[in-house]
Structure formats: structure tokens, C-alpha cells
Amino acid sequence: MIISCPHCQTRYRVAFEAIGSAGRKVQCAHCHQAWQQAPLPAAGEAMGDDRLFEAMDEDALDDAMEAEALVAAPASGGFVAPVPGPLPAAPDAAEMKKRQVAYSRRRHAMSSRQPLARVRRAARVVGAVLLAALLCGAYFGRVPLVERYPDLAGLYEAAGLGVNVVGLDFAGLETLRTLSNGRDVLMVSAQIVGRASRPVPVPPVVVSLLDASGRAVYEWSVAPRVRDLMAGERATFDTRLSLPPSEAVRVRLSFAGAGRAGLSDPSVDLPAGPAAMPEAGEPY
Known part of the structure; x- marks a missing residue:
């Protein structure tokens, strides 16, 4: 058939x-x-x-x-069993990756339109704005913050943002050693500079003589000639000491009764001179 x-x-x-x-x-x-x-x-x-x-x-x-x-x-x-044919070719790896990327984009676009996704985006924006405002306030308001909370001075110091809560600073520190009536005399001079926008009372200046290890071996205070300074104003002071200690190698200035927050107390090496024991510290 x-x-x-x-x-x-x-x-x-x-x-x-x-x-x-x-x-x-x-x-x-x-x-x-x-x-x-x-x-x-x-x-x-x-x-x-x-x-x-x-x-x-x-x-x-x-x-x-x-x-x-x-x-x-x-x-x-x-039914008659089908005749087996050749297996389909495996999809190309680049084509599969392209399809996966397209699928991920479509899925992300769909999820981004959901109400919960919009709430998350709004929360991230608000958080970023609040963080920026907090950082700006901490930077521009660091002086009143340290005045109110002195422990924050160390945090600002670690971040490289010294806070001068005193409102005063030193400039032009100089030293000179000479002989007067056959005795060794150390002369120290510097300028006090106002940093605050308002008048700031000027406290006494403490002059410290340091040995090679940085330890103070002799100190005395100098009352400045001006009562207060504000930003841009300067006042010069000088003092002298007869027969400074022989182990003193540096001189450092600081304000009496003021913390160290934001202040880098200036210091310079002493010039060479004859060694002798100090007799007195006399403001000049």
C-alpha cells in the first residue's frame, strides 16, 4: 500500500x-x-x-x-512518535549577558516607580541635607561650641581645625641675649594679635624657659600694656630676665589662665650665652 x-x-x-x-x-x-x-x-x-x-x-x-x-x-x-531532530544551539554568552542587563534595567525602572521606593529616595535626600547642615554648623560655629563644651577642642584638633576660644594669638616672637653690667640678660619680645570680632580682654602673658626635654625650668608672667584687643589690632610687649638658667634651650609664650584649645603656643630656641644661675625675673 x-x-x-x-x-x-x-x-x-x-x-x-x-x-x-x-x-x-x-x-x-x-x-x-x-x-x-x-x-x-x-x-x-x-x-x-x-x-x-x-x-x-x-x-x-x-x-x-x-x-x-x-x-x-x-x-x-x-500518535506517532516524532522523529528526533538536532538539538538547538546554546545561546551566546554575550547575548545572555545583554538580556540580563536589559531585564535588570526594566526591573529597576519598575521598582523605582513604587511608592516605597519614592519614600526611600526622599528619606535619603532629607538625610543628606541634614548631614550637610550639621557639618556646616559644626564648622562655622566651632568657636561657640568649644566655649560651651571645652571637651570638643580635642576633636577639632584631631581634625586639623584648631579653635581659638581666647580670641588672641602671638606673632613675631624674638629673643636676644646680651651682657648688662657683666651679667647675662635674656630679652624676649612679641606681638599680641586680636582674632575675635568683639573686644577681648588681654590676660597676662606667661614666659616659660624649657630644657631639652621640653620641661619648664623657669617661668614668669608679664602684664600687657593694653586692656583688650579685637580682630586686626596688635599690641607689643617685651620683657627681660637676668642670668637665665643654663639648661634652658627654648622660650615659650602662653596666656595665663587660658586653655590650650586652638592655640599653638609659639616657642623659639634661645641664643647662645654665658651659663649662670638666675637671680630674678623682672618685667620690663
């Missing part, structure tokens, strides 16, 4: 029993298309007698059975 694929016209030789009297669904081995094959007339009916295999030899019967096994082999549910 010959059947023909209605899609590609490929012809197959099959036995009557392969199709049966009720017909069945078959699949083309060439184009892989399936169709419902109508029942074929028996060989005897087509020829007008009851002969079925008289015109077919044994080889032809074998060919028919082989074609039946390849083309119309029954499968579960009455």
Missing part, C-alpha cells in the same frame, strides 16, 4: 495493518509534519477479490514492515 504526505508529497509503502480500518495519525519522516491518514481499502477489495499478499513476495513484505516501523510506529495515545 502507498500513502503520500499531503505537505511534501513524500510517498511511503505501508501495510494495510499499519493504518487499520479506522485510519490513524502518522508523521512524515522527511518534513516532520503529522496528518490523519484515512483508512486504506484492503488489497482484496481494491482488486475485486480476497487476495491480500499474493502479489507481494517476502522481500516486499519486509520492506513494508520496515517502512511501517519508521513512519507509522504507534505511540501512547494513538
Whole structure:
């Protein structure tokens, strides 16, 4: 018996029993298309007698059975099993990455339009503004902050932002050693500079003589000639000491009763001179 694929016209030789009297669904081995094959007339009916295999030899019967096994082999549910084809090619890695990036962008765009995402963005903006305002206030208001909370002076010092709560500073520190009546005399002079926008009382100036280890070996105070200074104003002071200690190698200035917050007390090396014990410290 010959059947023909209605899609590609490929012809197959099959036995009557392969199709049966009720017909069945078959699949083309060439184009892989399936169709419902109508029942074929028996060989005897087509020829007008009851002969079925008289015109077919044994080889032809074998060919028919082989074609039946390849083309119309029954499968579960009455369907012919599909002929296996080549596996699909694996997707390209670059294409997969491109698809993942596009998917991530679409997902992010969708999530960013959600109400909760908008609330998070607003909270981040408000937090950034508050932090900036706090930092600006801590920077520009550091002087009143340290005046109210002196312990913050160390924090500002660590950040490299010295806070001058005294409102005064030193400039132009100079020393001179000379002989007066055969005795060694140390002369110290400097300027007091106003730093505050308001008048600031000028406290006494403490002059300290330091040894090589930085320890004070002798100190005395000098009362300045001016009572107060403000930003841009300067006052000069000088003092002298007869027979300074021989172990003194540096001189340092500081304000009496003032903390060290924001102040870098100036110091300079003493010039060389004859060694002797001090007799008195006399303001000049």
C-alpha cells in the first residue's frame, strides 16, 4: 500500500495493518509534519477479490514492515512518535549577558516607580541635607561650641581645625641675649594679635624657659600694656630676665589662665650665652 504526505508529497509503502480500518495519525519522516491518514481499502477489495499478499513476495513484505516501523510506529495515545531532530544551539554568552542587563534595567525602572521606593529616595535626600547642615554648623560655629563644651577642642584638633576660644594669638616672637653690667640678660619680645570680632580682654602673658626635654625650668608672667584687643589690632610687649638658667634651650609664650584649645603656643630656641644661675625675673 502507498500513502503520500499531503505537505511534501513524500510517498511511503505501508501495510494495510499499519493504518487499520479506522485510519490513524502518522508523521512524515522527511518534513516532520503529522496528518490523519484515512483508512486504506484492503488489497482484496481494491482488486475485486480476497487476495491480500499474493502479489507481494517476502522481500516486499519486509520492506513494508520496515517502512511501517519508521513512519507509522504507534505511540501512547494513538500518535506517532516524532522523529528526533538536532538539538538547538546554546545561546551566546554575550547575548545572555545583554538580556540580563536589559531585564535588570526594566526591573529597576519598575521598582523605582513604587511608592516605597519614592519614600526611600526622599528619606535619603532629607538625610543628606541634614548631614550637610550639621557639618556646616559644626564648622562655622566651632568657636561657640568649644566655649560651651571645652571637651570638643580635642576633636577639632584631631581634625586639623584648631579653635581659638581666647580670641588672641602671638606673632613675631624674638629673643636676644646680651651682657648688662657683666651679667647675662635674656630679652624676649612679641606681638599680641586680636582674632575675635568683639573686644577681648588681654590676660597676662606667661614666659616659660624649657630644657631639652621640653620641661619648664623657669617661668614668669608679664602684664600687657593694653586692656583688650579685637580682630586686626596688635599690641607689643617685651620683657627681660637676668642670668637665665643654663639648661634652658627654648622660650615659650602662653596666656595665663587660658586653655590650650586652638592655640599653638609659639616657642623659639634661645641664643647662645654665658651659663649662670638666675637671680630674678623682672618685667620690663
